[in-house]
Amino acid sequence: KQEVTQIPAALSVPEGENLVLNCSFTDSAIYNLQWFRQDPGKGLTSLLLIQSSQREQTSGRLNASLDKSSGRSTLYIAASQPGDSATYLCAVPYNNAGNMLTFGGGTRLMVKP
């Protein structure tokens, strides 16, 4: 059974810092990995989807990397801003048959002005 873990559970940084969020998964036979953002009281917004054949994906100040063999992914946020404050979730397909997702517990990020 696939298990997804995110460390740290919470993170507080001053504005402008570069930071790294970690995600690990137990079954390396995944087709993709997604990173989501969740604002309080809101649904999830997809940030990046990395296919298994890719090593990384970039969108603006966000860069996600994937190392299937070690069961790890990282989300790098450059020059953090208060508007980046949210919970960040990683997820992998539930059983590699479709797009049902198994999520990690999330990292709650606070960027202080």
Add this chain to the structure above:
Amino acid sequence: EAGVAQSPRYKIIEKRQSVAFWCNPISGHATLYWYQQILGQGPKLLIQFQNNGVVDDSQLPKDRFSAERLKGVDSTLKIQPAKLEDSAVYLCASSPHRGLNTEAFFGQGTRLTVV
């Protein structure tokens, strides 16, 4: 393009009562999912529909939870009777199809409090 719509946004009920949540996916999306997100945790998949058929409901507590998508568009998730541990946000998501590497789009969720 309109997103995934869910209602109500909030619901408070007493234990042993019943409750229903409604989801309208993005137009044309064949696949629909219901997730349960307990406070402080990541979402957990409850059920997946492809059009009006159930693809996977292995994590749905069928003694008290039920879901339907009769016409392959809107979906309803019901809990009867509710327990205290059902307090959570119920998220609906949709995607164009079931294929891998297909993005799922999430609604804002319904926050259920059982007292």
